[in-house]
Amino acid sequence: QKEVEQNSGPLSVPEGAIASLNCTYSDRGSQSFFWYRQYSGKSPELIMFIYSNGDKEDGRFTAQLNKASQYVSLLIRDSQPSDSATYLCAVRGAGNNRKLIWGLGTSLAVNP
Amino acid sequence: DVKVTQSSRYLVKRTGEKVFLECVQDMDHENMFWYRQDPGLGLRLIYFSYDVKMKEKGDIPEGYSVSREKKERFSLILESASTNQTSMYLCASTGTGVHTQYFGPGTRLTVL
Numbered sequence: 752q753k754e755v756e757q758n759s760g761p762l763s764v765p766e767g768a769i770a771s772l773n774c775t776y777s778d779r780g781s782q783s784f785f786w787y788r789q790y791s792g793k794s795p796e797l798i799m800f801i802y803s804n805g806d807k808e809d810g811r812f813t814a815q816l817n818k819a820s821q822y823v824s825l826l827i828r829d830s831q832p833s834d835s836a837t838y839l840c841a842v843r844g845a846g847n848n849r850k851l852i853w854g855l856g857t858s859l860a861v862n863p
Numbered sequence: 864d865v866k867v868t869q870s871s872r873y874l875v876k877r878t879g880e881k882v883f884l885e886c887v888q889d890m891d892h893e894n895m896f897w898y899r900q901d902p903g904l905g906l907r908l909i910y911f912s913y914d915v916k917m918k919e920k921g922d923i924p925e926g927y928s929v930s931r932e933k934k935e936r937f938s939l940i941l942e943s944a945s946t947n948q949t950s951m952y953l954c955a956s957t958g959t960g961v962h963t964q965y966f967g968p969g970t971r972l973t974v975l
Contacts, residue, residue, distance in 0.1 A: 783962055794953055794966040795906075839906070843962050849894050849913055850921075851964060855905040 753778045755842050757854035765862050770827040772838050772857050777821070780845030784816055784823045787839040789856065795839055798825070830861045866890070867967035869954055875973045882941040884970050886954030894957045895937035896964065897921075897929065899950040906953070912937055944974045 754777045764770045783802050787795035801807045801814040813826040827834055840854040870885040896911040908921030910929040918929050930938045951971050955964040
């Protein structure tokens with residue numbers, strides 16, 4: 752059973768701090784990795800994706816991928832109260848795989 | 864921008880009723896997905912479709928069926944609704960070679 756695991760949280764950080772969210776996956780052949788944000792009662796929205804080992808930055812967000820250790824992380828710099836949400840990690844497996852495997856999400860609370 | 868729409872935001876049905884949930888995307892995407900999301904259980908894939916009239920079962924297809932007669936439209940059918948199908952239903956779509964899933968706003972279904 753291919754799995755994606757996340758710490759459920761809640762992760763609580765003060766406003767302006769760096770929030771670090773982690774995700775591990777079991778399928779070593781996984782190809783692409785996605786971070787979504789989901790506000791309560793709303794649908795998931797894409798933050799960013801990453802395919803290659805290393806860091807990828809987009810504004811205040813940085814995704815980090817380490818395929819050897821099978822983890823992907825999301826850093827949120829200068830956290831704002833509006834970042835308070837659940838963050839979902841999703842992984843696409845090897846081959847011509849149309850499906851994503853989803854983690855259960857990490858709840859983040861940014862305190863003013 | 865990709866737009867995925869769902870027929871209803873909120874729906875209340877009675878046990879035994881036949882329920883249709885519709886999803887429409889405007890980006891000519893080949894792949895469409897139906898998920899349900901429940902607290903503590905995350906996103907669970909019900910069915911997906913990779914082409915018109917083509918479908919594959921996801922992780923929890925029991926009690927559901929789907930229809931895809933046109934590329935832009937993917938319908939989820941609950942043949943005889945039961946109370947354990949009370950949930951948030953999310954539709955998503957993605958194109959070939961682009962595996963980012965774009966979500967509709969969701970339908971919160973309550974079965975009484």
